[in-house]
Amino acid sequence: MHRRDAQAIRSILSLAAVAAFLIVPAAVEAQEQVRKNGHDAHQAHQAHVERNVVEITAEDYAFRAPAEIPSGWTTFELDNAGEETHMLFIARLPDGVTFDDYMTGAVMPFNEVWQELRAGEIDADEVFPAIGERADPWFWETGFEGGVGFLSPGETGTATVNLQPGNYVLECYMRTPEGEVHSMEGMIDPLTVTAASAPGAPPSGDVRITLSEAGMEFDREVRPGTHTFEVHFADHPEGTFGHNVHVLRADPMVTVNDAVGWMSFVNVEGLTDPAPGTFVGGLHLMPVGSTGYFTADLTPGRYLFVSEYTGHMNVAREVNVGH
Amino acid sequence: MTYLLVAGLLCLSAVAADAQSSASARLLAAPPVLENLSSEPGVVEVKITAAPARLSLLPGVETDVYAYNGSVPGPTLELTEGDRVIVRFRNELPHSTTIHWHGVHLPFEADGSAFHPVAPGEEYVYEFTVHPGTAGTYWYHPHPHHHTAYQVAMGLQGAVIVRDPDDPLAHLSERILFLTDNRFTAEGAIDFAELGSRQARVDAENGREGDVIFVNGQVMPTLEITSGEVQRWRVLNASSARTYLLSLPGHGFLHVGSDGGLFEHPVRTDEVLLAAAERVELLVRGSGNPGDEVTLRSLPYDRYLPQTRPAEWTDTLELLTVRNSEESATDPITLPTTLRPIPALDPADATVTRPMVLTKNRINGQMMDMSRIDEVTELGATEIWEVENLVGMDHSFHLHGVQFQVLDRDGEPEAQPIWKDIVNVPKRSTLRFIVRFDNYPGKWMYHCHILDHEDAGMMGVLEVRPPEP
Numbered sequence: 001m002h003r004r005d006a007q008a009i010r011s012i013l014s015l016a017a018v019a020a021f022l023i024v025p026a027a028v029e030a031q032e033q034v035r036k037n038g039h040d041a042h043q044a045h046q047a048h049v050e051r052n053v054v055e056i057t058a059e060d061y062a063f064r065a066p067a068e069i070p071s072g073w074t075t076f077e078l079d080n081a082g083e084e085t086h087m088l089f090i091a092r093l094p095d096g097v098t099f100d101d102y103m104t105g106a107v108m109p110f111n112e113v114w115q116e117l118r119a120g121e122i123d124a125d126e127v128f129p130a131i132g133e134r135a136d137p138w139f140w141e142t143g144f145e146g147g148v149g150f151l152s153p154g155e156t157g158t159a160t161v162n163l164q165p166g167n168y169v170l171e172c173y174m175r176t177p178e179g180e181v182h183s184m185e186g187m188i189d190p191l192t193v194t195a196a197s198a199p200g201a202p203p204s205g206d207v208r209i210t211l212s213e214a215g216m217e218f219d220r221e222v223r224p225g226t227h228t229f230e231v232h233f234a235d236h237p238e239g240t241f242g243h244n245v246h247v248l249r250a251d252p253m254v255t256v257n258d259a260v261g262w263m264s265f266v267n268v269e270g271l272t273d274p275a276p277g278t279f280v281g282g283l284h285l286m287p288v289g290s291t292g293y294f295t296a297d298l299t300p301g302r303y304l305f306v307s308e309y310t311g312h313m314n315v316a317r318e319v320n321v322g323h
Numbered sequence: 324m325t326y327l328l329v330a331g332l333l334c335l336s337a338v339a340a341d342a343q344s345s346a347s348a349r350l351l352a353a354p355p356v357l358e359n360l361s362s363e364p365g366v367v368e369v370k371i372t373a374a375p376a377r378l379s380l381l382p383g384v385e386t387d388v389y390a391y392n393g394s395v396p397g398p399t400l401e402l403t404e405g406d407r408v409i410v411r412f413r414n415e416l417p418h419s420t421t422i423h424w425h426g427v428h429l430p431f432e433a434d435g436s437a438f439h440p441v442a443p444g445e446e447y448v449y450e451f452t453v454h455p456g457t458a459g460t461y462w463y464h465p466h467p468h469h470h471t472a473y474q475v476a477m478g479l480q481g482a483v484i485v486r487d488p489d490d491p492l493a494h495l496s497e498r499i500l501f502l503t504d505n506r507f508t509a510e511g512a513i514d515f516a517e518l519g520s521r522q523a524r525v526d527a528e529n530g531r532e533g534d535v536i537f538v539n540g541q542v543m544p545t546l547e548i549t550s551g552e553v554q555r556w557r558v559l560n561a562s563s564a565r566t567y568l569l570s571l572p573g574h575g576f577l578h579v580g581s582d583g584g585l586f587e588h589p590v591r592t593d594e595v596l597l598a599a600a601e602r603v604e605l606l607v608r609g610s611g612n613p614g615d616e617v618t619l620r621s622l623p624y625d626r627y628l629p630q631t632r633p634a635e636w637t638d639t640l641e642l643l644t645v646r647n648s649e650e651s652a653t654d655p656i657t658l659p660t661t662l663r664p665i666p667a668l669d670p671a672d673a674t675v676t677r678p679m680v681l682t683k684n685r686i687n688g689q690m691m692d693m694s695r696i697d698e699v700t701e702l703g704a705t706e707i708w709e710v711e712n713l714v715g716m717d718h719s720f721h722l723h724g725v726q727f728q729v730l731d732r733d734g735e736p737e738a739q740p741i742w743k744d745i746v747n748v749p750k751r752s753t754l755r756f757i758v759r760f761d762n763y764p765g766k767w768m769y770h771c772h773i774l775d776h777e778d779a780g781m782m783g784v785l786e787v788r789p790p791e792p
């Protein structure tokens with residue numbers, strides 16, 4: 001877990017926030033089109049051979065998840081059984097910080113600031129400075145340990161990460177149509193990772209993605225089919241929460257900027273349905289130098305692979321999966 | 324000389340009488356009992372009117388309330404198994420309302436759910452027959468769609484006691500402890516949070532809790548018990564959201580009954596958890612010396628989400644004083660070890676396991692829609708309901724018109740089959756109960772009994788249909 005400088009994060013995040021707060025979500029008809037096309041991705045996963053699989057269901061607005069799992073390589077399989085877009089964000093709590101502390105010292109300050117933004121009481125550029133002031137100082141030592149990216153209703157996605165023993169939080173910070181944050185509505189759970197080790201091993205990825213300030217690099221062309229993406233987190237741009245990757249099956253009218261704008265915390269229309277397409281999987285924030293995996297079933301079509309917090313720095317890629 | 328002595332005695336007795344009356348003003352009194360207007364044996368006919376009233380709930384101040392027959396809590400409906408019951412209800416409130424007979428097995432038309440609203444100025448007759456084997460402690464309260472929490476907080480609730488002609492505990496002296504809580508403004512008005520305020524959000528999340536606790540409408544009354552005496556307490560949580568964790572230091576309870584009446588076997592316990600709308604029957608033995616006092620308390624119980632957990636949740640609440648009377652000790656009594664047989668419903672008879680997933684203000688992802696039927700079953704069917712609370716606060720689950728038996732909680736089997744109509748489902752836990760839908764077709768509501776959650780939509784409808792011809 002790397003320590004971050006709250007002050008630096010605050011000042012730079014506010015710039016990033018403004019940059020990310022850009023474009024209104026794409027045309028509704030385009031979204032409906034991709035929504036229809038996206039549903040067949042549902043059934044495809046790889047066989048769970050020799051893998052430590054933790055099945056988690058996303059409902060509106062709660063997870064069905066175990067309270068305790070062994071440590072080691074773990075595949076989280078998220079099934080979105082709800083009617084809204086969800087995610088599985090995995091955070092490791094600093095030593096001595098409890099789940100309740102996380103609720104009151106992190107989730108609540110984020111929510112407070114969000115509600116003020118939504119009510120027009122503060123501007124977008126005040127959001128991250130305000131969070132920096134109000135979140136408990138330990139928040140900046142929270143470890144981001146991956147998880148499944150945005151996932152549209154009916155989709156299943158997996159994320160495979162290597163977890164050390166400790167206290168974790170499973171969280172979805174999407175927003176309801178009424179503007180309430182899912183975690184505040186109940187979509188957040190404690191997870192204890194015990195010292196017992198699971199017999200898990202990392203999967204073998206067939207496409208390698210490197211995330212860095214230089215952009216999002218693929219080591220080969222992406223063909224139709226089910227893929228295990230091996231994602232390498234090469235650096236951690238100063239003042240951001242780091243890189244992640246979300247896979248959006250998007251219509252030609254939806255640009256990378258549309259997707260980045262929709263993902264922006266400071267966009268009052270963002271992080272809420274309708275999404276600018278069908279999210280079919282991804283891998284959430286991870287520490288610099290680490291490698292994680294996610295699977296996605298890609299039928300032929302146009303996809304946007306987008307990093308939520310660094311997409312505005314061009315950590316994003318349009319991928320046309322051919323026939 | 325003589326007359327002085329007499330005067331002195333009179334004086335003393337006057338002081339004694341004064342002390343007596345101030346003490347008796349604080350003695351626990353049962354709510355009034357509804358008068359039976361029928362002289363026919365086996366028929367109970369009563370009149371209930373719901374109307375605005377101005378009553379003194381707190382000493383020295385008057386409060387605008389809604390009251391059943393002018394009393395808060397409302398008068399108790401006393402019934403015996405087999406009775407034919409006729410309740411002539413009149414709504415003199417400025418809103419539509421109903422009377423729901425919580426836990427009573429009765430026809431759909433008499434359930435008083437949101438499906439049978441009674442408009443202002445209208446009357447409604449609730450008619451039902453009390454089934455044998457259903458002796459127990461029930462209650463009645465309004466159930467209008469979206470407005471139950473408000474009407475209950477305004478004062479509308481009362482007890483129903485159903486007696487068994489062969490009650491094995493009939494020889495014990497009995498007390499009803501009708502628990503409610505409320506919140507008041509400085510002027511003594513019932514205090515509701517301002518729309519959009521922080522308190523309104525807290526109330527929506529936790530359910531509205533009050534800082535004044537009433538037992539039978541009294542604040543910290545005194546209940547007298549004689550040393551050696553065993554009393555039967557019917558404790559009824561008529562609060563809108565508050566959960567009580569009852570404890571009587573140095574005494575302990577013999578837990579003998581639940582929502583639907585007596586257990587088969589009594590259970591020794593020091594603490595009893597009572598979620599909103601639950602009832603218990605407890606036996607308490609007077610064990611102190613004359614004049615000794617002990618406080619019935621509610622211990623801290625964390626049912627809350629961290630973000631709205633009240634700062635004072637760790638406080639122990641005082642409910643009433645139990646005082647050992649000056650009378651000499653009574654003879655010990657013997658209690659039967661089996662109170663009544665309770666046949667366990669058999670999971671092998673269940674035709675379906677119905678999942679009920681609880682999330683904020685939703686059941687199975689849905690909010691209540693009066694025009695939607697969520698579940699359908701056939702009259703006479705036995706079913707298992709699996710109630711899964713996915714979120715970080717306790718919810719409860721109440722099913723109208725029937726009593727059920729909890730099978731297990733997070734896989735742990737229940738010690739004995741007991742009758743329940745409402746059960747607390749702790750945060751992030753799952754329980755299963757078994758139920759049989761006998762006698763009455765109709766549309767039966769099921770919901771969280773934190774009334775603000777119910778009003779917000781945490782409710783669904785089961786239609787019980789007569790078998791296909």
Ligand SMILES: [Cu+2]
Pocket residue numbers: 061085086087172173174182187
């Ligand atoms: Cu969510």
Ligand SMILES: [Cu+2]
Pocket residue numbers: 717718719771772773776777781
């Ligand atoms: Cu509830």
